[in-house]
Amino acid sequence: MTHNFQIKSLQLENPFILAPLAGYTDLPFRLLCRQYGAALCYTEMISCHGLVYNKKKTLQMTQTVPQEKPVALQLFGADPVMMGKAAAIVSDMDIDIIDINMGCPVKKVVKKGAGAALMQNRNLAAAIIKQVCKNTSKPVSIKIRTGWSHDSVTAPEFARMAQDNGASSIAVHGRTWTQGFGGDVDLQTITRVKNSVAIPVIANGDIVSYQDGLACLARSGCDGVMIGRGALGNPWVFSENGTPETLAKRMRGLSEHLHLIQKYSNPDTILARIKNHAGRYFKGIKGGLAIRKQIYGVSNFSELLELAQSCNN
Numbered sequence: 001m002t003h004n005f006q007i008k009s010l011q012l013e014n015p016f017i018l019a020p021l022a023g024y025t026d027l028p029f030r031l032l033c034r035q036y037g038a039a040l041c042y043t044e045m046i047s048c049h050g051l052v053y054n055k056k057k058t059l060q061m062t063q064t065v066p067q068e069k070p071v072a073l074q075l076f077g078a079d080p081v082m083m084g085k086a087a088a089i090v091s092d093m094d095i096d097i098i099d100i101n102m103g104c105p106v107k108k109v110v111k112k113g114a115g116a117a118l119m120q121n122r123n124l125a126a127a128i129i130k131q132v133c134k135n136t137s138k139p140v141s142i143k144i145r146t147g148w149s150h151d152s153v154t155a156p157e158f159a160r161m162a163q164d165n166g167a168s169s170i171a172v173h174g175r176t177w178t179q180g181f182g183g184d185v186d187l188q189t190i191t192r193v194k195n196s197v198a199i200p201v202i203a204n205g206d207i208v209s210y211q212d213g214l215a216c217l218a219r220s221g222c223d224g225v226m227i228g229r230g231a232l233g234n235p236w237v238f239s240e241n242g243t244p245e246t247l248a249k250r251m252r253g254l255s256e257h258l259h260l261i262q263k264y265s266n267p268d269t270i271l272a273r274i275k276n277h278a279g280r281y282f283k284g285i286k287g288g289l290a291i292r293k294q295i296y297g298v299s300n301f302s303e304l305l306e307l308a309q310s311c312n313n
């Protein structure tokens with residue numbers, strides 16, 4: 001049994017959420033995950049500077065359609081004024097939540113004071129949350145890590161600061177910046193965050209099945225669970241019945257994904273990205289290697305579509 005929950009006035013139909021994944025959580029993939037049961041999906045992180053300076057590539061990343069609602073648009077940046085301006089811009093779009101990235105470990109982002117670096121600068125983080133809230137009437141959420149390093153696990157106090165400055169929900173990836181994506185997820189600290197604030201808390205890290213998600217909800221007491229890598233090539237992670245074992249059923253999932261890609265993007269310009277998605281549907285399954293080789297070998301999108309359809313017949 002799962003429960004629904006609410007972020008400010010936004011009612012979510014279940015606690016399963018698609019994480020923001022740069023390079024992956026574009027409109028077609030978000031729509032697919034919504035169809036398979038995710039209650040809310042996050043966009044890839046979007047630069048506040050790119051929005052304010054009207055950069056074409058950045059604006060493309062804000063693409064949304066009513067069918068995917070609700071959607072959370074994630075901003076990143078380290079300048080409160082720019083983040084406020086970006087919030088005002090995206091507030092006019094048909095999105096439901098503005099999320100602020102405070103957990104990205106990538107050097108290029110951290111060096112500029114954004115992403116996980118904000119966990120080391122609580123005053124700046126507070127100023128950013130305040131400015132974003134001031135410039136929108138939509139719920140504002142933050143996504144954080146447990147802290148900077150094992151001797152600086154600050155997520156519970158950081159979460160209280162965010163709540164005090166207007167945040168409406170908090171997602172916590174259960175690792176520190178120094179851990180990157182390795183080592184164990186610290187569910188204890190996530191639970192401490194949940195117990196430190198009154199706003200909804202969403203647990204994140206290494207959830208790879210629906211059952212994992214239920215177990216995490218029960219153990220942490222969190223309101224929601226967020227799934228990233230576990231959803232790649234596996235939108236079934238959001239459904240109670242789980243990932244199918246047959247190649248044909250997985251191919252059906254891929255076909256649906258490809259049709260969404262065809263409808264909402266210009267597939268031949270992003271073929272490498274599509275192949276990356278497609279290959280993931282056949283990991284850990286008998287006969288998967290041969291299909292992955294065929295996928296990587298196609299030279300255009302229609303060949304890939306044909307391959308998926310021939311296996312469906």
Ligand SMILES: Cc1cc2nc3c(=O)[nH]c(=O)nc-3n(C[C@H](O)[C@H](O)[C@H](O)COP(=O)(O)O)c2cc1C
Binds near residue numbers: 021044074103204230
């Ligand atoms: C390829 C990749 C891209 C990511 N991009 C983002 C991002 O744009 N914004 C963000 O807040 N987190 C990003 N993350 C972190 C994930 O949202 C998530 O916190 C992390 O992967 C742990 O969850 P998981 O084990 O379910 O994948 C990214 C992670 C990966 C692997």
